[in-house]
Amino acid sequence: MSDEFTVQDEQFMQRALDLAAKGIYTTTPNPAVGCVLVKNGEIVGEGFHFQAGQPHAERVALAQAGEKAKGATAYVTLEPCSHYGRTPPCALGLIEAGVVKVVAAMEDPNPQVAGRGLSMLAEAGIESAVNLLKDSAEKLNKGFLKRMRKGTPFVQLKLAMSLDGKTAMANGESKWITGAASRADVQKMRAKSSALLSTSATVLADDPSLNVRWEDFSVDLKKEYVKETVRQPVRVILDSQHRIQPSHKLFETASPVWLVSSEVRDLAGFPEFCEQIILPQDNLLSKLMVELGKRQINSLWVEAGKNLAGSLIEQKLVDELILYIAPKLLGEQARGLCNLPHLTQLADAPLWKLNEFQQIGDDIKLTYTPKGF
Amino acid sequence: MSDEFTVQDEQFMQRALDLAAKGIYTTTPNPAVGCVLVKNGEIVGEGFHFQAGQPHAERVALAQAGEKAKGATAYVTLEPCSHYGRTPPCALGLIEAGVVKVVAAMEDPNPQVAGRGLSMLAEAGIESAVNLLKDSAEKLNKGFLKRMRKGTPFVQLKLAMSLDGKTAMANGESKWITGAASRADVQKMRAKSSALLSTSATVLADDPSLNVRWEDFSVDLKKEYVKETVRQPVRVILDSQHRIQPSHKLFETASPVWLVSSEVRDLAGFPEFCEQIILPQDNLLSKLMVELGKRQINSLWVEAGKNLAGSLIEQKLVDELILYIAPKLLGEQARGLCNLPHLTQLADAPLWKLNEFQQIGDDIKLTYTPKGF
Numbered sequence: 231m232s233d234e235f236t237v238q239d240e241q242f243m244q245r246a247l248d249l250a251a252k253g254i255y256t257t258t259p260n261p262a263v264g265c266v267l268v269k270n271g272e273i274v275g276e277g278f279h280f281q282a283g284q285p286h287a288e289r290v291a292l293a294q295a296g297e298k299a300k301g302a303t304a305y306v307t308l309e310p311c312s313h314y315g316r317t318p319p320c321a322l323g324l325i326e327a328g329v330v331k332v333v334a335a336m337e338d339p340n341p342q343v344a345g346r347g348l349s350m351l352a353e354a355g356i357e358s359a360v361n362l363l364k365d366s367a368e369k370l371n372k373g374f375l376k377r378m379r380k381g382t383p384f385v386q387l388k389l390a391m392s393l394d395g396k397t398a399m400a401n402g403e404s405k406w407i408t409g410a411a412s413r414a415d416v417q418k419m420r421a422k423s424s425a426l427l428s429t430s431a432t433v434l435a436d437d438p439s440l441n442v443r444w445e446d447f448s449v450d451l452k453k454e455y456v457k458e459t460v461r462q463p464v465r466v467i468l469d470s471q472h473r474i475q476p477s478h479k480l481f482e483t484a485s486p487v488w489l490v491s492s493e494v495r496d497l498a499g500f501p502e503f504c505e506q507i508i509l510p511q512d513n514l515l516s517k518l519m520v521e522l523g524k525r526q527i528n529s530l531w532v533e534a535g536k537n538l539a540g541s542l543i544e545q546k547l548v549d550e551l552i553l554y555i556a557p558k559l560l561g562e563q564a565r566g567l568c569n570l571p572h573l574t575q576l577a578d579a580p581l582w583k584l585n586e587f588q589q590i591g592d593d594i595k596l597t598y599t600p601k602g603f
Numbered sequence: 604m605s606d607e608f609t610v611q612d613e614q615f616m617q618r619a620l621d622l623a624a625k626g627i628y629t630t631t632p633n634p635a636v637g638c639v640l641v642k643n644g645e646i647v648g649e650g651f652h653f654q655a656g657q658p659h660a661e662r663v664a665l666a667q668a669g670e671k672a673k674g675a676t677a678y679v680t681l682e683p684c685s686h687y688g689r690t691p692p693c694a695l696g697l698i699e700a701g702v703v704k705v706v707a708a709m710e711d712p713n714p715q716v717a718g719r720g721l722s723m724l725a726e727a728g729i730e731s732a733v734n735l736l737k738d739s740a741e742k743l744n745k746g747f748l749k750r751m752r753k754g755t756p757f758v759q760l761k762l763a764m765s766l767d768g769k770t771a772m773a774n775g776e777s778k779w780i781t782g783a784a785s786r787a788d789v790q791k792m793r794a795k796s797s798a799l800l801s802t803s804a805t806v807l808a809d810d811p812s813l814n815v816r817w818e819d820f821s822v823d824l825k826k827e828y829v830k831e832t833v834r835q836p837v838r839v840i841l842d843s844q845h846r847i848q849p850s851h852k853l854f855e856t857a858s859p860v861w862l863v864s865s866e867v868r869d870l871a872g873f874p875e876f877c878e879q880i881i882l883p884q885d886n887l888l889s890k891l892m893v894e895l896g897k898r899q900i901n902s903l904w905v906e907a908g909k910n911l912a913g914s915l916i917e918q919k920l921v922d923e924l925i926l927y928i929a930p931k932l933l934g935e936q937a938r939g940l941c942n943l944p945h946l947t948q949l950a951d952a953p954l955w956k957l958n959e960f961q962q963i964g965d966d967i968k969l970t971y972t973p974k975g976f
Contacts, residue, residue: 391767391768392768392952393768393924393926393940393955393969393971394764394768394939394940394941395764395765395766395767395768395769395939395940396768399947399948399949400947401947403948403949404949405949406949407949536935540934540935543932551766553766557954557955557956557957557971557974558952558953558954558955559916559940559941559943559952559953559955560943560946560949560952561913561941561942561943561944561946562909562913562939562940562941562942562943563944566767566768566935567766567767567768567932567935568767568932568934568935569934569935570932570933570934570935571934571935571936573933573934574772574773574774575772575776576772576776576777576778576779576780576933579765579931579932579933580931580932581930581931581965582766582930582931582932583930583965584930584962584965584967587960587962587967589957589960592954592956592957594957594960594969596766596967598766598930601930
């Protein structure tokens with residue numbers, strides 16, 4: 231149906247996508263959505279969803295348009311919702327406001343919506359069209375869409391390495407392999423993520439905060455994402471042996487820490503925002519993904535060492551491999567990128583597809599998705 | 604002086620550079636040079652140097668222009684030569700033909716020329732200008748220019764690896780980590796090189812031909828560089844323990860093989876095109892570079908394992924690091940990229956600067972030059 235769209239349709243949808251993008255740091259567990267209301271070729275109202283509990287994009291645009299919404303066409307980056315959640319369905323809002331046509335960039339795979347928003351509109355006699363700039367709309371909500379489709383988060387494995395695939399010197403020295411610009415980019419990627427995943431081994435070795443530090447943002451990001459609205463992702467730590475202590479820096483940031491283990495421990499002495507996720511040892515990582523999906527984690531950003539990296543790859547749990555590569559060589563004795571103990575034949579090596587190349591300061595950033603595994 | 608040039612000057616010099624590029628596979632030990640003769644805004648003759656012993660670019664262009672060369676301006680990618688070699692000096696040829704102005708992309712650092720070509724023209728009352736599109740002219744002859752300036756070849760270290768910096772499985776399996784398109788690109792890079800450098804360890808392990816195989820060229824390169832004119836680079840093999848045997852595949856291609864060792868061996872049974880380079884063990888690699896410079900090797904393409912790679916890097920002998928990276932992960936046990944036994948601190952790691960990024964089939968190719976070491 232995409233051949234029915236005009237250049238003007240595309241321009242308004244692009245505007246809606248640009249608006250939606252203003253929510254990418256804050257909407258989780260909701261998707262980022264933008265909406266533009268157009269009447270007689272002019273925008274009469276527009277808006278985006280900022281965070282869960284606050285109005286949806288359509289409601290913001292309708293409020294801005296007021297009476298002018300009557301007879302307007304709505305451009306929405308995601309099919310309007312049809313269910314009563316914290317807010318009444320947006321499809322209903324559009325009907326009540328007298329909108330005559332709705333163009334959605336894509337259907338909402340949320341089982342509570344999944345076409346029902348569009349059929350609710352059709353039943354009310356409102357024309358609708360779908361799949362305009364769908365690829366861009368998909369990219370905007372990779373996490374939400376994966377969770378809706380598969381029940382598990384979109385997993386991004388971040389690795390920072392030298393040109394020869396090393397992550398630290400033999401003695402463990404790793405500050406810093408990549409440059410300041412790459413580290414600022416990591417802050418941005420963390421800021422977009424619903425949760426971060428790491429291990430007690432990493433916490434014990436480096437005592438990281440695993441938080442979002444506004445101070446470390448690039449100048450551009452500071453303008454785009456102001457300090458007052460910064461959201462801290464959940465920190466998920468694999469800690470089978472209960473080695474995480476209340477004194478670790480993790481707990482200096484007041485956002486949830488979920489300690490994953492197969493055995494219950496006493497959390498006396500830990501802050502209230504710390505809790506346990508208890509899962510059987512067998513297939514723990516797969517089960518963790520399902521559990522995180524249930525807990526509405528859309529996207530999971532993994533920062534860890536070669537063992538967790540290797541396990542996630544071997545278990546086909548990685549949706550995106552993100553490599554920050556510094557222009558250095560560290561040599562053979564330095565520490566490697568990922569442990570793949572079950573790989574013995576070249577033909578069995580997991581294959582990836584390059585999706586993005588970026589120069590970041592002196593480093594490069596490569597984004598790969600799985601291919602053929 | 605570059606502000607004196609017009610857009611038209613640039614266009615003619617670009618044409619001369621394009622012509623020069625037709626010689627990049629064949630001119631060694633000479634530089635690739637192009638020449639365009641322009642009269643009343645029109646090209647009256649043009650040419651390039653094809654190979655040593657054949658006419659220089661200026662002579663080809665003058666022959667084509669005939670009488671029309673009188674009063675013309677010559678655009679040359681390198682200062683015209685001033686010395687009697689296998690051919691009389693080109694500067695003299697231009698003077699005799701009645702050329703009134705010479706524009707050179709750059710001076711020739713060849714100590715036998717080095718400004719003397721231009722002054723020979725000036726003495727004859729011919730106007731000259733220099734440094735037009737100089738960067739492009741420099742790129743065309745990185746090997747020749749390095750040898751003229753430093754006495755040693757331009758060294759390109761090629762490494763083919765997985766995303767995690769591995770060059771082979773633990774059992775040595777390495778066919779093929781990179782794809783067919785990368786391997787075709789390696790053929791092109793070999794074809795441009797004066798000589799290839801490898802080790803007896805690599806020859807014993809893989810028995811490579813280390814030759815240029817026209818059949819393996821890309822379709823485009825086959826058109827650009829026809830089979831009949833293919834030049835085979837010299838093969839230089841580090842063979843301290845005299846392990847290379849006449850039965851190795853190296854000797855199936857009739858082009859020079861130079862075996863490098865500190866001790867003389869009997870070469871009975873080896874083809875005539877095989878000879879020894881005898882050098883003291885101490886600082887052998889540096890001394891080899893000087894020797895190769897004396898033997899008029901402009902550019903040296905290195906294909907070897909982690910030990911030679913590491914030694915060349917540690918001894919600062921690499922001018923360009925060329926990484927072909929396949930979208931695969933091979934894991935910790937696989938074989939690494941380079942051995943840098945003396946590196947213990949991150950701050951001492953050799954730094955590089957990215958000069959070129961290219962997607963080649965499913966692989967990427969990164970070209971780095973040394974920075975800060």
